[in-house]
Amino acid sequence: MKEFLERLKSPVVWSVAITVTIAQLEQLQCTDMTAKQVLTAAMIIALTVFGAINNPTDRDNI
Numbered sequence: 001m002k003e004f005l006e007r008l009k010s011p012v013v014w015s016v017a018i019t020v021t022i023a024q025l026e027q028l029q030c031t032d033m034t035a036k037q038v039l040t041a042a043m044i045i046a047l048t049v050f051g052a053i054n055n056p057t058d059r060d061n062i
Contacts, residue, residue, distance in 0.1 A: 007053045016052035021045055 007013060024041040 010053075013049065013052045017045075017049045020048045 024045050028038065028041055
């Protein structure tokens with residue numbers, strides 16, 4: 001758990017999280033969104049951030 005929290009300090013994680021969040025929020029600006037589309041966007045954000053945190057290629061940069 002400690003390593004997971006340390007990964008949150010990585011600039012790679014923050015840049016991925018911010019970029020994906022902005023991209024998904026731009027898609028959510030449509031007025032006729034369904035609940036399924038909103039949940040899909042939230043899932044994409046969550047999975048991408050989780051993947052960036054657990055990225056094995058960036059472990060040496062902590």
